[in-house]
Amino acid sequence: MTEQALLTTLLRLLFLAAGIEAKPAGLMLSDSKKQLYVSIVNFLASELSNTGYSEDTIESLEVAKQCLESAFHLSDAQNDKIDNLLTIYERGLKASLSSPAPAPAAQTAAEVSPENKAVAESLKTQGNHCMTEEKFNEAVTCYSKAIELDPHNAVYFCNRWVVFF
Numbered sequence: 392m393t394e395q396a397l398l399t400t401l402l403r404l405l406f407l408a409a410g411i412e413a414k415p416a417g418l419m420l421s422d423s424k425k426q427l428y429v430s431i432v433n434f435l436a437s438e439l440s441n442t443g444y445s446e447d448t449i450e451s452l453e454v455a456k457q458c459l460e461s462a463f464h465l466s467d468a469q470n471d472k473i474d475n476l477l478t479i480y481e482r483g484l485k486a487s488l489s490s491p492a493p494a495p496a497a498q499t500a501a502e503v504s505p506e507n508k509a510v511a512e513s514l515k516t517q518g519n520h521c522m523t524e525e526k527f528n529e530a531v532t533c534y535s536k537a538i539e540l541d542p543h544n545a546v547y548f549c550n551r552w553v554v555f556f
Contacts, residue, residue, distance in 0.1 A: 426473050428463045432456055434476035447508070451545040503541045511541040518550060530554050 435456040439449060459465065503511075518533030534551035541547065 425463070425465075428459055429465055429473045430476045430479055432459050432465055433473060435459070437477070447544050447546070454549070455545065503543060507540040508544075511537040511544065511547065514540070515547055515550060522550075522554065527554050 435452050438444070439452050439456070444452070514533045514537040518530040518537065521527070521530035521533060531551055531554050534547050534554070537544070537547040538551065
């Protein structure tokens, strides 16, 4: 299976788990849904240019962007015509500031130590090895332990999810 096919399959599986049905290539998405997906892709693309992210985060953002583009058959030409999600969110937030309801406080993600990142990467590699040997239960265990050590790396979640496919 090619990397692109694997990413597409993975995204469709994630959407199914979330109760969202990705449309086959022959069916049209509603304009509002397509605009939403394109705005998410635009946001991910803009975040890829942010030099403050780690290599792991950039890789996760790129994978997410490619998955959405592939799953919903989005093109770069479409992406240029729609604002990114952050712009849309900021407009909505600005409009809601006149509302009397207070906005919930944002939580900041705790930093993962370099040691935990290294152990998590080792567990991911071990899980990948288990997958090639079709030791699926062991692979799930490895990926789950990696997630416990570094819950901010989407690759670990994706790898664990692939085991169930």
